[in-house]
Amino acid sequence: MRILAPLLLIATTSARADGPVIEDAQARSTAQGWRFDVTMRHPDTGWDHYADGWEVLAPDGTRLGLRPLTHPHETEQPFTRSLSGIVIPDGITTVTLRARCSVDGWAGTTFTLPLPE
Template sequence: MKKLYTYAIALMLTAGPTMADEPEVVDVTATQTGDTWRFDVSILHPDSGWDHYADGWEVIDAEGNQLGLRPLAHPHENEQPFTRSQGGIVIPDGTTEVYIRTRDNVDGWFTTRTAVTLD
């Protein structure tokens, strides 16, 4: 029992407080028009005003190369989750999957990536 208790404490200590504040991608729609793509991304984040808010998302490839960027210019504390779009994104030929990565104005870019399969 003591071993389990020690493990539980260690697990709680490794889960930093910023992880709870990570902007979460809750929905993505990718639409191709000609040679470019439009991404509609819905994000859930406990925005608390100008001091802490989700301030952007990006489309990246499997190697982490940025294909598109959507800055978010203001907090959305009264609109959760919220959806913002970015069009004109060029996806290299043969790419069948990209990823959405989020950031906030306190912690910067997060390592969590949401996979999006391109049809």
């Protein structure tokens, strides 16, 4: 039993460490506001645990946009989803993107995206 306890602890820790990760993102200004295309990865297991959204944050932490994800993507990893019509206040040149999953909530890691001029 002494050998099993540490192995179980490692397995539990590893599973929790696999939060949603934003791997890439692009932004472009349009006549209707900014469009963001975000590529993310998460070990979705089905409706009980999946990446369920991402957000665009101003440098001061103000939410500028939220993209809910309404279903799991177990067989589509990584996957890209878009959000349009985001208003970026004048003077902001960089935004932060953060992903969320249905079980663990907001990821601790973020993705910094410089906005093209």
